[in-house]
Amino acid sequence: MLARINAIALNTFREAIRHRILYLLLIFAVAMISFAQILSLVTVGSEEKIIKDFGLATIDIFGVLTAVFIGIGLVSREIERRTVYTLLAKPLHRFEFILGKFAGLALTLVVNTSVMTAWFFLVLLLKGMFDANLAAAVLLLYFQFLLITAIAVLFSCLSTPILASVMTLALYVIGHLLWSLDLLAVRLTATWGKAFCRVLYLVLPNLGTFDIKGEVVHGVPIDAARIAWAAAYLVLYGSAILGTACALFERKELQ
Amino acid sequence: MPVLELKDVHKSYRSHLSIRKHWVLRGLSLSIEPGEIFGFIGTNGAGKTTTIKLALGLIFPDAGSVTLFGQEGVPAEARRRVGFLPENPYLYDYLTGEEFLDFHARLFGIDAPTRRARVRELLGRVGLANRGDRQLRHYSKGMLQRIGLAQALINDPDLVILDEPMSGLDPIGRREVRDIILELKSRGRTIFFSTHILSDTEMICDRVGLLVRGSLKAVGRIDELVSRDIPYWEVALQGVKNGNLPCGQVVSRRDDRLLVRVESPADMHRILATLNGGGAQLVSVTPGRQSLEDLFIREARASAAVPAESPERHAR
Numbered sequence: 001m002l003a004r005i006n007a008i009a010l011n012t013f014r015e016a017i018r019h020r021i022l023y024l025l026l027i028f029a030v031a032m033i034s035f036a037q038i039l040s041l042v043t044v045g046s047e048e049k050i051i052k053d054f055g056l057a058t059i060d061i062f063g064v065l066t067a068v069f070i071g072i073g074l075v076s077r078e079i080e081r082r083t084v085y086t087l088l089a090k091p092l093h094r095f096e097f098i099l100g101k102f103a104g105l106a107l108t109l110v111v112n113t114s115v116m117t118a119w120f121f122l123v124l125l126l127k128g129m130f131d132a133n134l135a136a137a138v139l140l141l142y143f144q145f146l147l148i149t150a151i152a153v154l155f156s157c158l159s160t161p162i163l164a165s166v167m168t169l170a171l172y173v174i175g176h177l178l179w180s181l182d183l184l185a186v187r188l189t190a191t192w193g194k195a196f197c198r199v200l201y202l203v204l205p206n207l208g209t210f211d212i213k214g215e216v217v218h219g220v221p222i223d224a225a226r227i228a229w230a231a232a233y234l235v236l237y238g239s240a241i242l243g244t245a246c247a248l249f250e251r252k253e254l255q
Numbered sequence: 256m257p258v259l260e261l262k263d264v265h266k267s268y269r270s271h272l273s274i275r276k277h278w279v280l281r282g283l284s285l286s287i288e289p290g291e292i293f294g295f296i297g298t299n300g301a302g303k304t305t306t307i308k309l310a311l312g313l314i315f316p317d318a319g320s321v322t323l324f325g326q327e328g329v330p331a332e333a334r335r336r337v338g339f340l341p342e343n344p345y346l347y348d349y350l351t352g353e354e355f356l357d358f359h360a361r362l363f364g365i366d367a368p369t370r371r372a373r374v375r376e377l378l379g380r381v382g383l384a385n386r387g388d389r390q391l392r393h394y395s396k397g398m399l400q401r402i403g404l405a406q407a408l409i410n411d412p413d414l415v416i417l418d419e420p421m422s423g424l425d426p427i428g429r430r431e432v433r434d435i436i437l438e439l440k441s442r443g444r445t446i447f448f449s450t451h452i453l454s455d456t457e458m459i460c461d462r463v464g465l466l467v468r469g470s471l472k473a474v475g476r477i478d479e480l481v482s483r484d485i486p487y488w489e490v491a492l493q494g495v496k497n498g499n500l501p502c503g504q505v506v507s508r509r510d511d512r513l514l515v516r517v518e519s520p521a522d523m524h525r526i527l528a529t530l531n532g533g534g535a536q537l538v539s540v541t542p543g544r545q546s547l548e549d550l551f552i553r554e555a556r557a558s559a560a561v562p563a564e565s566p567e568r569h570a571r
Contacts, residue, residue, distance in 0.1 A: 006361075082343075085313060086359070088311070089337065091334045092334075254308070
Protein backbone atom coordinates (compact mmCIF):
# COMPACT_ATOMS: atom_id res chain seq x y z
CA MET A 1 0.00 0.00 0.00
CA LEU A 2 2.73 2.46 0.98
CA ALA A 3 4.69 1.72 -2.18
CA ARG A 4 1.69 2.63 -4.32
CA ILE A 5 0.92 5.81 -2.37
CA ASN A 6 4.60 6.66 -2.63
CA ALA A 7 4.58 6.15 -6.41
CA ILE A 8 1.54 8.44 -6.83
CA ALA A 9 3.09 11.01 -4.47
CA LEU A 10 6.40 11.11 -6.34
CA ASN A 11 4.64 11.41 -9.68
CA THR A 12 2.48 14.25 -8.33
CA PHE A 13 5.59 15.96 -6.96
CA ARG A 14 7.33 15.55 -10.30
CA GLU A 15 4.37 17.11 -12.12
CA ALA A 16 4.18 20.04 -9.70
CA ILE A 17 7.93 20.68 -9.86
CA ARG A 18 7.80 20.77 -13.66
CA HIS A 19 4.85 23.15 -13.53
CA ARG A 20 5.74 26.69 -14.49
CA ILE A 21 3.30 28.31 -12.07
CA LEU A 22 5.35 27.03 -9.16
CA TYR A 23 8.41 28.97 -10.30
CA LEU A 24 6.39 32.08 -10.96
CA LEU A 25 5.00 32.03 -7.44
CA LEU A 26 8.44 31.37 -5.97
CA ILE A 27 10.02 34.23 -7.88
CA PHE A 28 7.28 36.56 -6.71
CA ALA A 29 7.69 35.43 -3.12
CA VAL A 30 11.44 35.95 -3.17
CA ALA A 31 10.93 39.36 -4.74
CA MET A 32 8.40 40.36 -2.12
CA ILE A 33 10.62 39.29 0.74
CA SER A 34 13.36 41.43 -0.75
CA PHE A 35 10.85 44.25 -1.12
CA ALA A 36 10.24 44.14 2.64
CA GLN A 37 13.59 45.83 3.06
CA ILE A 38 12.50 48.78 0.90
CA LEU A 39 9.11 48.92 2.57
CA SER A 40 10.69 49.17 5.99
CA LEU A 41 12.50 52.31 4.91
CA VAL A 42 9.40 54.17 3.77
CA THR A 43 6.97 53.13 6.52
CA VAL A 44 6.62 54.30 10.09
CA GLY A 45 7.53 51.65 12.61
CA SER A 46 10.27 49.30 13.60
CA GLU A 47 12.21 48.07 10.60
CA GLU A 48 12.62 44.66 12.19
CA LYS A 49 8.94 44.17 12.89
CA ILE A 50 7.95 45.25 9.39
CA ILE A 51 10.40 42.93 7.67
CA LYS A 52 9.38 39.99 9.84
CA ASP A 53 5.68 40.67 9.44
CA PHE A 54 5.91 41.18 5.71
CA GLY A 55 8.15 38.17 5.24
CA LEU A 56 5.83 35.84 7.15
CA ALA A 57 2.77 37.24 5.36
CA THR A 58 4.46 36.62 2.00
CA ILE A 59 5.24 33.03 2.89
CA ASP A 60 1.65 32.66 4.08
CA ILE A 61 0.03 34.03 0.93
CA PHE A 62 2.24 32.28 -1.58
CA GLY A 63 2.06 29.00 0.25
CA VAL A 64 -1.74 29.22 0.31
CA LEU A 65 -1.85 30.13 -3.39
CA THR A 66 0.39 27.17 -4.26
CA ALA A 67 -1.75 24.82 -2.14
CA VAL A 68 -4.96 26.06 -3.76
CA PHE A 69 -3.92 26.32 -7.39
CA ILE A 70 -2.17 23.01 -7.56
CA GLY A 71 -4.51 21.32 -5.08
CA ILE A 72 -7.75 22.03 -6.93
CA GLY A 73 -6.49 20.35 -10.07
CA LEU A 74 -4.99 17.30 -8.40
CA VAL A 75 -7.99 15.05 -8.92
CA SER A 76 -10.14 16.94 -11.40
CA ARG A 77 -7.31 17.35 -13.91
CA GLU A 78 -6.59 13.62 -13.90
CA ILE A 79 -10.26 12.93 -14.53
CA GLU A 80 -10.51 15.57 -17.23
CA ARG A 81 -7.38 14.33 -19.00
CA ARG A 82 -8.48 10.72 -18.50
CA THR A 83 -5.09 9.76 -17.10
CA VAL A 84 -7.01 8.48 -14.08
CA TYR A 85 -8.35 5.54 -16.13
CA THR A 86 -4.97 3.89 -16.64
CA LEU A 87 -4.15 4.45 -12.96
CA LEU A 88 -7.35 3.04 -11.50
CA ALA A 89 -7.22 0.05 -13.85
CA LYS A 90 -4.20 -1.00 -11.77
CA PRO A 91 -4.45 -2.77 -8.38
CA LEU A 92 -4.63 0.68 -6.78
CA HIS A 93 -7.29 1.45 -4.22
CA ARG A 94 -9.07 4.71 -4.78
CA PHE A 95 -8.12 5.97 -1.31
CA GLU A 96 -4.44 5.30 -2.11
CA PHE A 97 -4.81 7.56 -5.12
CA ILE A 98 -6.25 10.40 -3.00
CA LEU A 99 -3.63 10.03 -0.27
CA GLY A 100 -0.86 9.82 -2.85
CA LYS A 101 -1.99 13.05 -4.53
CA PHE A 102 -2.15 14.78 -1.14
CA ALA A 103 1.30 13.52 -0.15
CA GLY A 104 2.76 14.68 -3.47
CA LEU A 105 1.54 18.23 -2.96
CA ALA A 106 2.63 18.15 0.69
CA LEU A 107 6.13 17.30 -0.52
CA THR A 108 5.99 20.10 -3.10
CA LEU A 109 4.97 22.53 -0.36
CA VAL A 110 7.95 21.44 1.77
CA VAL A 111 10.27 22.41 -1.07
CA ASN A 112 8.36 25.61 -1.79
CA THR A 113 8.19 26.73 1.83
CA SER A 114 11.83 25.81 2.42
CA VAL A 115 13.01 27.96 -0.47
CA MET A 116 10.97 30.98 0.67
CA THR A 117 11.96 30.48 4.30
CA ALA A 118 15.66 30.06 3.47
CA TRP A 119 15.64 33.34 1.57
CA PHE A 120 13.72 35.08 4.36
CA PHE A 121 16.07 33.80 7.07
CA LEU A 122 19.08 34.78 4.99
CA VAL A 123 17.80 38.34 4.71
CA LEU A 124 17.20 38.44 8.48
CA LEU A 125 20.54 36.86 9.32
CA LEU A 126 22.37 39.40 7.20
CA LYS A 127 20.61 42.16 9.14
CA GLY A 128 21.13 40.43 12.48
CA MET A 129 17.39 40.19 13.09
CA PHE A 130 16.98 36.42 13.17
CA ASP A 131 14.80 34.88 15.88
CA ALA A 132 14.36 31.12 16.40
CA ASN A 133 10.65 31.53 17.10
CA LEU A 134 10.22 32.45 13.46
CA ALA A 135 10.84 28.80 12.66
CA ALA A 136 7.82 27.92 14.83
CA ALA A 137 5.73 30.47 12.92
CA VAL A 138 6.77 28.96 9.58
CA LEU A 139 6.08 25.44 10.85
CA LEU A 140 2.55 26.39 11.79
CA LEU A 141 2.10 28.11 8.44
CA TYR A 142 3.11 24.83 6.80
CA PHE A 143 0.48 23.00 8.88
CA GLN A 144 -2.03 25.51 7.53
CA PHE A 145 -0.91 24.80 3.95
CA LEU A 146 -1.48 21.09 4.54
CA LEU A 147 -4.99 21.67 5.80
CA ILE A 148 -5.81 23.89 2.85
CA THR A 149 -4.39 21.24 0.52
CA ALA A 150 -6.72 18.66 2.08
CA ILE A 151 -9.68 20.99 1.56
CA ALA A 152 -8.60 21.65 -2.05
CA VAL A 153 -8.34 17.89 -2.69
CA LEU A 154 -11.87 17.41 -1.31
CA PHE A 155 -13.29 20.08 -3.58
CA SER A 156 -11.24 18.73 -6.48
CA CYS A 157 -13.14 15.46 -6.12
CA LEU A 158 -16.46 17.24 -6.06
CA SER A 159 -16.33 19.82 -8.80
CA THR A 160 -14.52 21.74 -11.53
CA PRO A 161 -11.25 23.59 -10.85
CA ILE A 162 -12.87 27.03 -10.95
CA LEU A 163 -15.59 26.22 -8.42
CA ALA A 164 -13.12 24.30 -6.30
CA SER A 165 -10.75 27.28 -6.15
CA VAL A 166 -13.55 29.68 -5.22
CA MET A 167 -14.78 27.39 -2.44
CA THR A 168 -11.30 26.68 -1.09
CA LEU A 169 -10.36 30.36 -1.02
CA ALA A 170 -13.69 31.18 0.60
CA LEU A 171 -13.01 28.65 3.33
CA TYR A 172 -9.54 30.14 3.80
CA VAL A 173 -11.03 33.57 4.45
CA ILE A 174 -13.78 32.16 6.67
CA GLY A 175 -11.19 30.10 8.52
CA HIS A 176 -9.40 33.27 9.59
CA LEU A 177 -12.59 34.99 10.67
CA LEU A 178 -14.04 32.32 12.94
CA TRP A 179 -13.46 34.49 16.00
CA SER A 180 -16.42 36.53 14.75
CA LEU A 181 -18.70 33.49 15.12
CA ASP A 182 -17.66 33.31 18.75
CA LEU A 183 -18.60 36.96 19.21
CA LEU A 184 -21.91 36.38 17.42
CA ALA A 185 -22.75 33.46 19.67
CA VAL A 186 -22.29 35.69 22.68
CA ARG A 187 -24.50 38.44 21.22
CA LEU A 188 -27.36 36.16 20.14
CA THR A 189 -30.05 35.48 22.71
CA ALA A 190 -31.88 32.53 21.12
CA THR A 191 -30.51 29.13 22.20
CA TRP A 192 -30.78 27.65 18.74
CA GLY A 193 -28.83 30.65 17.39
CA LYS A 194 -26.07 30.11 19.92
CA ALA A 195 -26.05 26.37 19.20
CA PHE A 196 -25.89 26.98 15.45
CA CYS A 197 -22.91 29.29 15.86
CA ARG A 198 -21.15 26.72 18.06
CA VAL A 199 -21.73 23.98 15.49
CA LEU A 200 -20.42 26.15 12.67
CA TYR A 201 -17.40 27.09 14.79
CA LEU A 202 -16.56 23.42 15.25
CA VAL A 203 -17.24 22.33 11.68
CA LEU A 204 -15.49 25.13 9.82
CA PRO A 205 -11.68 25.06 9.69
CA ASN A 206 -10.21 27.22 12.42
CA LEU A 207 -7.16 28.57 10.63
CA GLY A 208 -6.42 30.95 13.48
CA THR A 209 -4.94 27.89 15.19
CA PHE A 210 -1.96 28.14 12.86
CA ASP A 211 -1.47 31.88 13.07
CA ILE A 212 1.21 32.96 15.53
CA LYS A 213 2.72 35.64 13.29
CA GLY A 214 1.62 38.44 15.59
CA GLU A 215 3.10 36.85 18.70
CA VAL A 216 6.40 36.00 17.04
CA VAL A 217 6.85 39.42 15.48
CA HIS A 218 6.22 41.10 18.81
CA GLY A 219 8.55 38.77 20.67
CA VAL A 220 5.88 37.00 22.73
CA PRO A 221 7.22 33.58 23.84
CA ILE A 222 5.59 30.60 22.11
CA ASP A 223 4.31 27.74 24.23
CA ALA A 224 5.21 24.20 23.07
CA ALA A 225 1.63 23.23 23.91
CA ARG A 226 0.39 25.72 21.33
CA ILE A 227 2.43 24.00 18.63
CA ALA A 228 1.30 20.57 19.83
CA TRP A 229 -2.34 21.66 19.71
CA ALA A 230 -1.88 22.99 16.15
CA ALA A 231 -0.36 19.65 15.10
CA ALA A 232 -3.20 17.70 16.75
CA TYR A 233 -5.82 19.92 15.12
CA LEU A 234 -4.19 19.40 11.73
CA VAL A 235 -4.20 15.61 12.18
CA LEU A 236 -7.81 15.45 13.40
CA TYR A 237 -9.39 17.93 11.03
CA GLY A 238 -7.17 16.94 8.11
CA SER A 239 -8.02 13.26 8.55
CA ALA A 240 -11.71 14.09 8.58
CA ILE A 241 -11.40 16.08 5.36
CA LEU A 242 -9.27 13.49 3.59
CA GLY A 243 -11.48 10.69 4.86
CA THR A 244 -14.49 12.44 3.35
CA ALA A 245 -12.62 12.93 0.07
CA CYS A 246 -11.69 9.23 -0.03
CA ALA A 247 -15.26 8.17 0.73
CA LEU A 248 -16.67 10.41 -2.00
CA PHE A 249 -14.08 9.27 -4.54
CA GLU A 250 -14.69 5.58 -3.74
CA ARG A 251 -18.03 5.50 -5.54
CA LYS A 252 -17.40 8.28 -8.03
CA GLU A 253 -18.35 7.31 -11.57
CA LEU A 254 -15.37 7.96 -13.85
CA GLN A 255 -17.12 8.72 -17.13
CA MET B 256 -13.95 -20.35 -15.22
CA PRO B 257 -14.34 -17.22 -17.36
CA VAL B 258 -11.78 -14.49 -16.73
CA LEU B 259 -14.43 -11.81 -17.12
CA GLU B 260 -18.15 -12.21 -16.72
CA LEU B 261 -20.96 -9.68 -17.01
CA LYS B 262 -24.40 -10.95 -16.00
CA ASP B 263 -27.52 -9.06 -17.00
CA VAL B 264 -25.82 -5.70 -16.65
CA HIS B 265 -27.83 -2.51 -16.97
CA LYS B 266 -26.23 0.90 -17.06
CA SER B 267 -27.80 4.31 -17.47
CA TYR B 268 -26.59 7.89 -17.43
CA ARG B 269 -28.48 10.96 -16.47
CA SER B 270 -27.43 14.26 -17.97
CA HIS B 271 -27.07 17.19 -15.56
CA LEU B 272 -30.13 19.06 -16.72
CA SER B 273 -32.53 16.20 -17.16
CA ILE B 274 -34.17 13.70 -14.80
CA ARG B 275 -34.69 11.22 -17.61
CA LYS B 276 -32.32 8.27 -17.69
CA HIS B 277 -30.50 7.42 -20.87
CA TRP B 278 -29.93 3.65 -20.99
CA VAL B 279 -26.57 2.68 -22.43
CA LEU B 280 -26.57 -1.03 -21.61
CA ARG B 281 -29.66 -3.16 -21.39
CA GLY B 282 -29.29 -6.59 -19.87
CA LEU B 283 -25.82 -7.30 -21.22
CA SER B 284 -24.47 -10.76 -20.47
CA LEU B 285 -21.02 -11.65 -21.69
CA SER B 286 -18.30 -14.03 -20.63
CA ILE B 287 -14.70 -14.08 -21.80
CA GLU B 288 -12.92 -17.42 -21.65
CA PRO B 289 -9.24 -17.83 -20.79
CA GLY B 290 -6.81 -17.85 -23.71
CA GLU B 291 -9.12 -16.41 -26.32
CA ILE B 292 -8.97 -13.28 -28.44
CA PHE B 293 -12.38 -11.66 -28.19
CA GLY B 294 -13.31 -8.85 -30.55
CA PHE B 295 -15.93 -6.45 -29.31
CA ILE B 296 -17.51 -4.61 -32.21
CA GLY B 297 -20.43 -2.25 -32.39
CA THR B 298 -21.92 0.95 -33.71
CA ASN B 299 -20.81 4.31 -32.35
CA GLY B 300 -22.43 4.93 -29.00
CA ALA B 301 -23.40 1.26 -28.64
CA GLY B 302 -21.82 1.02 -25.20
CA LYS B 303 -18.47 -0.70 -25.88
CA THR B 304 -16.38 1.71 -23.78
CA THR B 305 -19.05 1.65 -21.05
CA THR B 306 -18.77 -2.15 -20.97
CA ILE B 307 -15.00 -1.94 -20.67
CA LYS B 308 -15.20 0.62 -17.85
CA LEU B 309 -17.66 -1.62 -16.00
CA ALA B 310 -15.28 -4.54 -16.43
CA LEU B 311 -12.53 -2.53 -14.75
CA GLY B 312 -14.58 -1.05 -11.92
CA LEU B 313 -14.23 2.50 -13.20
CA ILE B 314 -18.02 2.78 -13.20
CA PHE B 315 -20.68 0.68 -11.51
CA PRO B 316 -23.74 -1.11 -12.94
CA ASP B 317 -27.29 -0.05 -12.10
CA ALA B 318 -28.22 -3.73 -12.04
CA GLY B 319 -26.50 -7.03 -12.73
CA SER B 320 -23.03 -8.17 -11.76
CA VAL B 321 -19.48 -7.87 -13.05
CA THR B 322 -16.96 -10.55 -12.05
CA LEU B 323 -13.26 -10.29 -12.86
CA PHE B 324 -11.06 -13.35 -12.18
CA GLY B 325 -13.79 -14.74 -10.00
CA GLN B 326 -14.06 -11.61 -7.85
CA GLU B 327 -17.39 -9.85 -8.02
CA GLY B 328 -17.55 -6.09 -7.94
CA VAL B 329 -14.00 -5.80 -9.34
CA PRO B 330 -12.00 -5.05 -6.17
CA ALA B 331 -8.51 -3.54 -6.59
CA GLU B 332 -6.71 -6.89 -6.22
CA ALA B 333 -8.65 -8.40 -9.13
CA ARG B 334 -6.95 -5.89 -11.40
CA ARG B 335 -3.46 -7.18 -10.58
CA ARG B 336 -3.59 -9.50 -13.57
CA VAL B 337 -5.15 -7.01 -15.97
CA GLY B 338 -3.61 -4.63 -18.47
CA PHE B 339 -5.70 -1.82 -19.95
CA LEU B 340 -5.27 0.62 -22.81
CA PRO B 341 -8.04 3.25 -22.99
CA GLU B 342 -9.16 4.85 -26.23
CA ASN B 343 -7.12 7.95 -27.09
CA PRO B 344 -5.18 7.87 -23.85
CA TYR B 345 -3.95 11.18 -22.54
CA LEU B 346 -0.71 10.56 -20.78
CA TYR B 347 1.49 12.54 -18.44
CA ASP B 348 3.18 14.68 -21.03
CA TYR B 349 5.86 15.93 -18.64
CA LEU B 350 7.22 12.39 -18.17
CA THR B 351 9.63 10.63 -20.48
CA GLY B 352 8.64 7.26 -21.94
CA GLU B 353 10.87 5.44 -19.45
CA GLU B 354 9.61 7.44 -16.45
CA PHE B 355 6.02 6.80 -17.54
CA LEU B 356 6.48 3.02 -17.74
CA ASP B 357 8.50 2.96 -14.52
CA PHE B 358 5.73 4.82 -12.67
CA HIS B 359 3.11 2.32 -13.78
CA ALA B 360 5.39 -0.59 -12.91
CA ARG B 361 5.77 0.76 -9.35
CA LEU B 362 2.02 0.48 -8.88
CA PHE B 363 2.44 -3.31 -9.11
CA GLY B 364 5.17 -3.33 -6.49
CA ILE B 365 7.76 -4.52 -9.01
CA ASP B 366 11.30 -4.04 -7.65
CA ALA B 367 13.73 -1.61 -9.27
CA PRO B 368 16.01 -4.01 -11.25
CA THR B 369 13.01 -5.90 -12.68
CA ARG B 370 11.35 -2.60 -13.53
CA ARG B 371 14.38 -1.38 -15.44
CA ALA B 372 14.64 -4.61 -17.43
CA ARG B 373 10.95 -4.73 -18.20
CA VAL B 374 10.78 -1.08 -19.29
CA ARG B 375 13.67 -1.68 -21.68
CA GLU B 376 12.10 -4.86 -23.02
CA LEU B 377 8.67 -3.29 -23.56
CA LEU B 378 10.03 -0.17 -25.25
CA GLY B 379 11.77 -2.49 -27.71
CA ARG B 380 8.67 -4.60 -28.21
CA VAL B 381 6.48 -1.62 -29.17
CA GLY B 382 9.15 -0.10 -31.40
CA LEU B 383 10.19 2.78 -29.12
CA ALA B 384 13.61 1.51 -28.10
CA ASN B 385 15.40 4.79 -28.90
CA ARG B 386 12.66 7.16 -27.81
CA GLY B 387 12.40 6.27 -24.15
CA ASP B 388 14.24 9.35 -22.96
CA ARG B 389 12.00 11.87 -24.71
CA GLN B 390 9.08 13.52 -22.94
CA LEU B 391 5.67 12.26 -23.99
CA ARG B 392 4.68 15.76 -25.07
CA HIS B 393 7.07 15.24 -28.03
CA TYR B 394 5.55 11.92 -29.06
CA SER B 395 3.41 11.57 -32.18
CA LYS B 396 -0.06 10.05 -31.96
CA GLY B 397 1.24 6.69 -33.13
CA MET B 398 4.03 6.77 -30.55
CA LEU B 399 1.56 7.64 -27.78
CA GLN B 400 -0.57 4.67 -28.75
CA ARG B 401 2.51 2.42 -28.58
CA ILE B 402 3.65 3.67 -25.18
CA GLY B 403 0.06 3.23 -23.98
CA LEU B 404 0.16 -0.37 -25.16
CA ALA B 405 3.51 -0.87 -23.41
CA GLN B 406 1.96 0.42 -20.18
CA ALA B 407 -0.88 -2.09 -20.56
CA LEU B 408 1.66 -4.92 -20.71
CA ILE B 409 3.97 -3.73 -17.93
CA ASN B 410 2.74 -6.32 -15.42
CA ASP B 411 2.70 -9.22 -17.93
CA PRO B 412 -1.08 -9.45 -17.51
CA ASP B 413 -3.26 -12.53 -17.97
CA LEU B 414 -6.07 -10.41 -19.38
CA VAL B 415 -5.38 -7.50 -21.71
CA ILE B 416 -8.26 -5.10 -22.35
CA LEU B 417 -7.77 -2.72 -25.27
CA ASP B 418 -10.20 0.00 -26.29
CA GLU B 419 -9.64 0.74 -29.99
CA PRO B 420 -5.96 -0.30 -29.97
CA MET B 421 -5.49 0.35 -33.69
CA SER B 422 -6.70 3.93 -33.45
CA GLY B 423 -4.19 6.42 -34.85
CA LEU B 424 -1.82 3.78 -36.19
CA ASP B 425 -0.61 3.45 -39.77
CA PRO B 426 -0.81 0.00 -41.48
CA ILE B 427 2.63 -0.95 -40.17
CA GLY B 428 1.60 -0.04 -36.64
CA ARG B 429 -1.64 -1.97 -36.96
CA ARG B 430 0.25 -5.01 -38.16
CA GLU B 431 2.60 -4.72 -35.16
CA VAL B 432 -0.31 -4.50 -32.72
CA ARG B 433 -1.94 -7.53 -34.36
CA ASP B 434 1.33 -9.41 -34.00
CA ILE B 435 1.59 -8.45 -30.34
CA ILE B 436 -1.97 -9.66 -29.74
CA LEU B 437 -1.27 -12.98 -31.48
CA GLU B 438 1.96 -13.37 -29.56
CA LEU B 439 0.12 -12.78 -26.28
CA LYS B 440 -2.39 -15.46 -27.21
CA SER B 441 0.40 -17.89 -28.04
CA ARG B 442 1.55 -17.45 -24.43
CA GLY B 443 -1.88 -18.29 -23.10
CA ARG B 444 -3.05 -14.74 -22.40
CA THR B 445 -6.60 -13.52 -22.96
CA ILE B 446 -7.25 -10.46 -25.05
CA PHE B 447 -10.48 -8.47 -25.10
CA PHE B 448 -10.50 -5.55 -27.48
CA SER B 449 -13.03 -3.21 -29.00
CA THR B 450 -12.64 -1.96 -32.53
CA HIS B 451 -14.34 -0.45 -35.55
CA ILE B 452 -11.98 -2.17 -37.97
CA LEU B 453 -13.80 -5.37 -38.90
CA SER B 454 -11.03 -6.76 -41.10
CA ASP B 455 -8.69 -6.83 -38.07
CA THR B 456 -11.38 -8.66 -36.12
CA GLU B 457 -11.85 -11.24 -38.87
CA MET B 458 -8.10 -11.76 -39.07
CA ILE B 459 -7.29 -12.51 -35.44
CA CYS B 460 -10.34 -13.03 -33.26
CA ASP B 461 -11.49 -16.38 -31.91
CA ARG B 462 -14.86 -14.98 -30.95
CA VAL B 463 -16.70 -11.79 -31.65
CA GLY B 464 -19.47 -9.88 -29.87
CA LEU B 465 -21.62 -7.38 -31.72
CA LEU B 466 -23.13 -4.65 -29.56
CA VAL B 467 -25.89 -2.47 -30.96
CA ARG B 468 -27.61 0.17 -28.80
CA GLY B 469 -26.67 -1.50 -25.55
CA SER B 470 -27.70 -5.04 -26.48
CA LEU B 471 -25.55 -7.91 -27.62
CA LYS B 472 -27.00 -8.89 -31.00
CA ALA B 473 -24.57 -11.66 -31.84
CA VAL B 474 -21.78 -13.45 -30.02
CA GLY B 475 -19.70 -16.46 -31.00
CA ARG B 476 -17.09 -17.72 -33.42
CA ILE B 477 -16.99 -15.75 -36.66
CA ASP B 478 -17.46 -18.84 -38.81
CA GLU B 479 -20.58 -19.67 -36.80
CA LEU B 480 -22.05 -16.20 -37.06
CA VAL B 481 -21.58 -15.51 -40.73
CA SER B 482 -21.69 -18.80 -42.62
CA ARG B 483 -25.11 -20.04 -41.71
CA ASP B 484 -26.14 -20.09 -45.36
CA ILE B 485 -24.59 -19.37 -48.67
CA PRO B 486 -26.53 -16.47 -50.15
CA TYR B 487 -25.14 -16.70 -53.66
CA TRP B 488 -22.59 -18.32 -55.97
CA GLU B 489 -20.25 -16.55 -58.36
CA VAL B 490 -19.71 -18.47 -61.59
CA ALA B 491 -16.76 -17.48 -63.80
CA LEU B 492 -17.14 -18.39 -67.45
CA GLN B 493 -14.84 -18.09 -70.44
CA GLY B 494 -15.56 -18.03 -74.15
CA VAL B 495 -19.18 -16.91 -73.87
CA LYS B 496 -19.98 -15.55 -77.30
CA ASN B 497 -23.25 -13.84 -76.69
CA GLY B 498 -24.29 -12.45 -73.36
CA ASN B 499 -27.62 -14.23 -73.22
CA LEU B 500 -27.86 -16.26 -70.11
CA PRO B 501 -31.04 -17.89 -68.82
CA CYS B 502 -30.69 -16.43 -65.31
CA GLY B 503 -28.29 -14.79 -62.97
CA GLN B 504 -26.79 -11.32 -62.76
CA VAL B 505 -23.64 -10.35 -64.65
CA VAL B 506 -21.19 -8.93 -62.13
CA SER B 507 -18.35 -8.16 -64.56
CA ARG B 508 -17.37 -8.74 -68.17
CA ARG B 509 -13.92 -8.48 -69.69
CA ASP B 510 -13.18 -9.65 -73.25
CA ASP B 511 -14.80 -13.09 -73.30
CA ARG B 512 -14.62 -13.65 -69.56
CA LEU B 513 -17.84 -13.34 -67.65
CA LEU B 514 -18.58 -13.35 -63.93
CA VAL B 515 -22.18 -14.18 -63.08
CA ARG B 516 -23.93 -14.18 -59.71
CA VAL B 517 -26.71 -16.70 -59.10
CA GLU B 518 -28.94 -17.03 -56.09
CA SER B 519 -29.67 -20.74 -56.04
CA PRO B 520 -28.13 -24.10 -57.01
CA ALA B 521 -30.95 -24.59 -59.54
CA ASP B 522 -30.00 -21.37 -61.35
CA MET B 523 -26.38 -22.45 -61.29
CA HIS B 524 -27.23 -25.73 -63.02
CA ARG B 525 -29.28 -23.88 -65.67
CA ILE B 526 -26.29 -21.72 -66.54
CA LEU B 527 -23.95 -24.71 -66.64
CA ALA B 528 -26.42 -26.49 -68.97
CA THR B 529 -26.18 -23.65 -71.51
CA LEU B 530 -22.40 -24.06 -71.69
CA ASN B 531 -22.59 -27.43 -73.41
CA GLY B 532 -22.40 -26.93 -77.10
CA GLY B 533 -21.86 -23.22 -76.84
CA GLY B 534 -18.07 -23.38 -76.84
CA ALA B 535 -17.96 -21.68 -73.48
CA GLN B 536 -15.97 -23.04 -70.58
CA LEU B 537 -16.50 -23.03 -66.85
CA VAL B 538 -13.56 -21.43 -65.03
CA SER B 539 -14.72 -21.54 -61.41
CA VAL B 540 -17.64 -21.67 -59.00
CA THR B 541 -17.18 -19.78 -55.73
CA PRO B 542 -19.74 -19.70 -52.89
CA GLY B 543 -20.37 -16.16 -51.78
CA ARG B 544 -19.43 -15.63 -48.12
CA GLN B 545 -21.20 -13.28 -45.85
CA SER B 546 -18.69 -11.03 -44.22
CA LEU B 547 -18.73 -9.68 -40.71
CA GLU B 548 -19.54 -6.31 -42.25
CA ASP B 549 -22.77 -7.71 -43.72
CA LEU B 550 -23.77 -9.01 -40.29
CA PHE B 551 -22.84 -5.71 -38.63
CA ILE B 552 -24.84 -3.59 -41.07
CA ARG B 553 -27.82 -5.92 -41.00
CA GLU B 554 -28.06 -5.92 -37.21
CA ALA B 555 -27.46 -2.16 -36.97
CA ARG B 556 -30.21 -1.45 -39.48
CA ALA B 557 -32.61 -3.85 -37.80
CA SER B 558 -32.00 -2.18 -34.47
CA ALA B 559 -32.47 1.31 -35.90
CA ALA B 560 -35.91 0.30 -37.14
CA VAL B 561 -37.08 -0.64 -33.63
CA PRO B 562 -37.83 2.20 -31.18
CA ALA B 563 -35.80 2.18 -27.98
CA GLU B 564 -37.50 0.43 -25.08
CA SER B 565 -36.98 1.10 -21.43
CA PRO B 566 -35.21 -1.92 -19.99
CA GLU B 567 -36.97 -1.57 -16.63
CA ARG B 568 -39.60 -4.01 -17.79
CA HIS B 569 -36.88 -6.61 -18.36
CA ALA B 570 -34.67 -5.86 -15.39
CA ARG B 571 -34.70 -8.20 -12.39
